[in-house]
Each structure stands twice: as structure tokens, then as C-alpha cells.
Amino acid sequence: MPVEELPEDEAERKRLFGTYRSNRSTPRPTRTLMARGAGHPFKALLDDCARRGRPPAVVFTILTRAQRVIRLSEPDGSAASWWLLALMEDDTARRVGWLRLRAETATAPPEDLIQEFDSYPLPEGEDALRDALTVMAMQTPWRPKTEDHERVLLLLGSQANGELARHIPELRARVAIDGVDLVVEDVPADSSTNVWEKTLHRALKLGGAVLTALTHEETSGWRIVEAIRRQHKDRRIIRLSPPEVWSVPVLLDLLRQHGVLPGLSARTDRRWPEAEPELRAGAAEDPRPAPSLQRTVHEAWLAKTGSGSNGDVLVPTAHRCNHSSRAWTRIRHGNAPKKYKGLQRYLMRLDPPGLMIRAKLCTHSGCGLVWLEYEVSVPAVDPDPDPDAANIDGRLSMPARAPPFMSRWP
Numbered sequence: 268m269p270v271e272e273l274p275e276d277e278a279e280r281k282r283l284f285g286t287y288r289s290n291r292s293t294p295r296p297t298r299t300l301m302a303r304g305a306g307h308p309f310k311a312l313l314d315d316c317a318r319r320g321r322p323p324a325v326v327f328t329i330l331t332r333a334q335r336v337i338r339l340s341e342p343d344g345s346a347a348s349w350w351l352l353a354l355m356e357d358d359t360a361r362r363v364g365w366l367r368l369r370a371e372t373a374t375a376p377p378e379d380l381i382q383e384f385d386s387y388p389l390p391e392g393e394d395a396l397r398d399a400l401t402v403m404a405m406q407t408p409w410r411p412k413t414e415d416h417e418r419v420l421l422l423l424g425s426q427a428n429g430e431l432a433r434h435i436p437e438l439r440a441r442v443a444i445d446g447v448d449l450v451v452e453d454v455p456a457d458s459s460t461n462v463w464e465k466t467l468h469r470a471l472k473l474g475g476a477v478l479t480a481l482t483h484e485e486t487s488g489w490r491i492v493e494a495i496r497r498q499h500k501d502r503r504i505i506r507l508s509p510p511e512v513w514s515v516p517v518l519l520d521l522l523r524q525h526g527v528l529p530g531l532s533a534r535t536d537r538r539w540p541e542a543e544p545e546l547r548a549g550a551a552e553d554p555r556p557a558p559s560l561q562r563t564v565h566e567a568w569l570a571k572t573g574s575g576s577n578g579d580v581l582v583p584t585a586h587r588c589n590h591s592s593r594a595w596t597r598i599r600h601g602n603a604p605k606k607y608k609g610l611q612r613y614l615m616r617l618d619p620p621g622l623m624i625r626a627k628l629c630t631h632s633g634c635g636l637v638w639l640e641y642e643v644s645v646p647a648v649d650p651d652p653d654p655d656a657a658n659i660d661g662r663l664s665m666p667a668r669a670p671p672f673m674s675r676w677p
Contacts, residue, residue: 270355270362271328273313284309287331294336296349296368300380311377316384325386329353329364337446338412339367347412348382352400362388397444404440413448416474419527421451424488427480428453430513438515445528458487459620464611467491476503476527480513490644493562494622562644564624569613569637578608581637590631598626598637610639619643 274280287293288301301309313323333351340347352365364386369375404410419442423431431438435451442449452470455463470477470491477495481488495502505525510517522528570584598606606628614621621641629636 270324270357271331272324273327280310281306293331294333294349294351296336296351296370297330300330300368308377308380312380315378316381321381321384322386325355325362325364326366326381326384328355329366330368335446338370339409340412350409362386397441400444401437401440404443405436410439410443411446411448415472418448418450418473418475419478420470420473420475421449421478422470422481422488422491423451423453424481424485425454425456426482426485427509427513431480431515431518434515438518441515441519442522442528447528454481454485454488454491456485456487458490459615459618461615463487464615467494470495471498474499474502476505478505478507478522478525478527480507480509480518482509486644490622493644562642564640564642565621567613567639567641569610569639571609571635571637574605578605578610578612581606581609581613584636586636588629588631588634588636590629590634594629594631594634595627595638596630598628603628606637610637613639614641617643 316323316326333353335352337350339350347370349368355362367383507521569581571579573580621643624640626639
């Protein structure tokens with residue numbers, strides 16, 4: 268792509284600006300800036316670049332024909348900015364140019380819009396360029412501005428985390444320059460801890476693809492995978508084949524094989540749409556089966572014996588009530604946060620810990636009885652399970668006696 272030379276004549280320059288302003292392939296932040304004040308702030312920005320020694324033609328080419336346009340969030344969580352990159356050709360060589368544009372293009376003064384700018388001859392080979400971009404991403408540290416349903420989750424077991432822990436910043440930077448916001452979670456080996464519970468909650472909050480770097484023996488990580496699969500049936504789960512040694516190059520190769528890392532796209536108004544169908548259709552996965560888990564469903568009747576900042580204290584009780592189904596309400600974090608936290612504490616203290624399926628609270632005056640249905644998962648011991656044996660084939664069984672309100676369950 269040649270560098271766009273700016274006309275000397277003001278009328279021709281104005282017509283050129285109007286052409287790019289109405290072109291949908293022009294990056295959205297640039298179109299917004301060109302539409303502001305009849306284009307005068309955009310012209311003032313180019314004039315300011317000339318005063319600072321920044322080539323106006325190079326800046327104009329990046330702003331109007333960037334091949335990468337990524338919305339970035341700052342490290343302190345403040346307002347995001349736009350990162351634009353373009354590959355160009357001038358009279359001497361191919362060049363790469365990039366700049367960081369403030370997000371407040373509609374209000375900021377023209378001289379403050381470009382926060383960072385650089386342009387240099389393109390290094391020999393694509394790998395050298397990617398290394399240079401990775402260094403820049405690690406220094407700031409930048410990451411794409413994405414929603415929770417777009418973020419990719421990587422679950423690291425103890426073995427993978429031991430080999431990759433100090434390389435996580437580099438890994439996140441290398442995938443960030445491809446527009447992928449990677450969330451890396453180190454899964455604790457003990458699933459009865461509060462740290463594991465918080466890891467589970469963060470994993471369930473996301474909605475993008477899930478990558479697992481787990482061995483078959485790391486059951487605490489597979490319990491998180493099972494919870495994700497049950498709550499988000501449409502989330503893509505990719506099992507990464509454990510290599511001899513986990514490293515950043517090996518992991519990047521695995522991500523490319525599974526279509527998580529797309530290639531450079533010439534589209535500037537969307538984030539690499541050509542990779543989305545492959546991600547939905549499913550690339551080749553690890554043929555080895557996930558570890559066999561024996562899952563059983565249990566019920567418990569609980570009563571409140573106290574309360575604290577971490578929720579109610581709930582203990583098993585032999586008490587039962589015969590109140591009508593209208594008196595029972597479903598327990599969620601939004602309508603009964605203390606009861607919900609108390610249930611999570613109760614489940615984490617079980618051996619092995621359980622996962623809540625559903626729970627209800629009797630709201631009849633003076634009652635407060637809690638009914639809980641939960642799942643327990645442990646590694647299957649029998650390598651050749653009896654298909655007629657209850658709860659060994661991996662299917663969930665219902666409690667032997669359902670509570671009186673079960674017929675009205677939503």
C-alpha cells in the first residue's frame with residue numbers, strides 16, 4: 268500500500284477528506300474525527316503533526332487505511348484509546364507505521380489526539396515485525412477492548428503453570444497483537460479452597476472459547492470445565508494436547524491449529540470475521556477423552572444458625588416443613604445474596620466439594636428452611652463401568668424423594 272500523498276491545493280485536499288469520510292472502509296474513529304467541525308480538527312491534527320516533525324502523509328495513511336484497528340484499555344482502567352497500524356511503501360522501502368489515538372475524538376483538542384506515533388522500515392520477515400509489536404504491547408501493557416463473551420479463557424493446571432508462569436505477560440502480548448484478549452487462570456489443585464471458588468466464578472462469567480492445559484490427574488481443573496459445560500452449553504471447549512514441555516511457541520502453535528489465533532485481516536471495521544465460522548464449526552480437537560468422572564446428585568435440608576460478612580451459616584437439619592409450594596422461592600445471588608454465599612461455603616466444605624444445581628428457600632413466616640440440590644464429581648475408579656450401575660455412567664440421577672414443590676419447578 269503506497270503512502271497517500273496529500274494534495275497541496277486546499278480544495279482537492281477537502282475533496283479527498285470527504286471521500287474518506289464517506290467510505291465505510293475508513294476506520295470508525297477516523298470517520299468520527301473527520302465529521303467533527305466540518306473537518307477542521309482533522310486538518311489541524313495534520314498541521315500539528317507537521318510542526319512536530321511527524322510526516323503528515325504517513326499519519327494520514329495510517330488514519331485512513333490502517334489494516335489493524337484495535338480498541339485498547341489503559342492499565343489504570345481509564346478511558347480506552349484506539350491503536351492503528353498500517354503497512355506502507357514509500358520511495359525507499361516498505362514501512363510499518365502505528366499510532367495511538369485518544370478515544371475522545373469528538374471533544375479532545377487536535378494537538379492532544381495522537382498520544383503515540385512511530386514509523387520505521389519494515390524488518391526482514393514477519394516474525395521480526397511481530398517481535399517488535401510484542402515488545403510494544405508488553406511495555407504498555409496493551410490489550411484489546413473486548414466484551415466478556417469475546418474473551419478467550421486458558422485454564423492452566425499445576426504442571427503447565429509451573430512451566431509457563433513467568434511467560435504469561437509475553438503470551439498475552441503475543442495474542443493481543445492478533446486481537447485476542449486472553450484470560451489466563453491458574454487452577455488450584457485443591458478445589459475446597461476459596462481461591463478455587465473464585466477461579467470458578469471468574470471462569471463462569473466469561474463466554475468465549477475455553478482452552479485447557481490440564482493433565483488427566485488435575486481433577487480440580489476438569490471440575491471447572493464440567494461446570495462451564497453445564498452452564499454454557501454453547502461455549503467452545505478445546506483440550507490442548509500436553510507437550511513434553513510447555514512453552515510460549517508451543518502454545519501459540521496449538522492456538523493456531525485450533526483457529527483461536529486468526530491471521531492479518533484487511534477489514535478494519537470488524538475484528539477478523541473470517542476466523543469466527545471456524546471457531547463455531549470446531550477445529551480438530553485432542554482425540555483423547557477427558558478424564559472419566561463419576562457424578563452423583565445429592566440433596567440437603569439446611570437451617571440457618573448464624574450470619575456473617577461471608578453469608579449465612581447453614582448446617583444440615585432433620586427439620587422438614589409442609590408449607591405450600593407458593594411459599595418456596597428460588598435462591599439466587601441477586602435475591603438472597605447471604606443465603607447464596609452460605610450455600611457456597613457449605614458446598615466447599617464437603618469432601619469432595621459439591622457444585623450447586625439449584626436451591627430453594629421457604630419464605631413462610633418463621634420457617635427459613637433451605638432445600639439444596641448439588642452435584643459431586645470424583646474420578647471414576649472402575650475403567651470398565653457397569654452401564655446398569657447407578658451414577659457410574661456419568662449421567663445425573665435425581666434424588667430419591669423430591670420435595671413437594673418439585674412439580675412447580677421452573
